[in-house]
Amino acid sequence: MELQQLRYFVAVAETENVARAAERLHISQSPLSRQIRQLEDHIGLQLFERIKQRVRLTPAGREFLHEARDLLLQAERVEERARQVGKGEACxxxxxxxxxxxxxxxxxxxxxxxxxxxxxxxxxxxxxxxxxxxxxxxxxxxxxxxxxxxxxxxxxxxxxxxASEPFVIAMADDHPLAGKAAISPSDLDGMPWIALPKAINPAARERFLSACASCGFTPDIQFEVAQVSTTLGLVSARLGVAIMQASMQRMSPPGVVFKPMDWLPLVVxxxxxxxxxxxxxxxxxxxxxxxxxxxxxxxxxx
Missing domain, CATH: 3.40.190.10 (Periplasmic binding protein-like II)
Known part of the structure; x- marks a missing residue:
């Protein structure tokens, strides 16, 4: 059974006239009648009663019409969905x-x-x-x-x-260094720090420590925190300072200021x-x- 046969069947059922259905479908009557007979033979049911120039649905035909319309509608949905997926509109x-x-x-x-x-x-x-x-x-x-x-x-x-971003240092707004226009490496030597847990990214920790050492200071890491929001909370509580990528400044958390570290040979x-x-x-x-x-x-x- 083909979808085209179902379309022919629906057209004949709706017009109750093979000639008008053929005109709607833009085909001649003979192949249309042949397709309807083939459909009836395929499913083993008589779908139409032939009365002179008109045709009427049998009880089986009326039930089949309902299912045929549903199937054609579903086929249209499948086709439209495929077109949308192909265009990237529905994926x-x-x-x-x-x-x-x-x-x-x-x-x-x-x-x-x-x-x-x-x-x-x-x-x-x-x-x-x-x-x-x-x-x-x-x-x-x-x-x-x-x-x-x-x-x-x-x-x-x-x-x-x-993107490549420099690092900035986050500190409490009442930190002793918060009022300085520029922070130098010597200012941070021995300062308590808050850092990402070493277990999460050992390589990143090593790069950070090496960069600090190359600048002449060693951070005293006292707290390890995975979440940025928690880190900033501890910073605002003056439990330590922390480095973050420069775009983190957009968060503008209360009680925290950011200072540039242009001298740090490290980027994100x-x-x-x-x-x-x-x-x-x-x-x-x-x-x-x-x-x-x-x-x-x-x-x-x-």
């Missing part, structure tokens, strides 16, 4: 990100533009650490990743450097990752939205 997109990427501003701006242009895309966001994102990307759990740590080059993953690199052979319509559209937000930023700066 899914899963994005992983590190918390700091949100404060950088590029991801929220791209999401706003993407959602406005493609409202039918099923969008999923997952906050993960860099290593978790890379694993999820390779297992096709997510489609795009915003990470700090760039993995070793592979044949399956493609990367792009999205944010990388974009995606599977090289998984360029779905959703991924392509999001990448375009991300590029457009970058272009807007360049235009605004100019």
């Amino acid at each position: 899914s997109l899963s994005i992983g990100y590190c918390e700091g990427v949100i404060h950088n501003g590029r991801l929220p701006a791209a999401l706003r533009r993407f959602r406005s242009a493609h409202p039918r895309v099923s969008l999923k966001l997952a906050a993960m650490r860099s290593g978790e994102q890379i694993d999820a990307l390779e297992r096709s759990v997510i489609d795009i990743a915003f990470v700090y740590n760039l993995p070793k080059p592979t044949e399956t993953l493609t990367s792009r450097l999205l 690199d944010i990388h974009l990752l995606w599977r090289a052979r998984a360029q779905t319509a959703g991924v392509r559209h999001f990448m375009r939205a991300l590029e457009e937000t970058s272009e807007e930023g360049v235009a605004a700066a100019a």
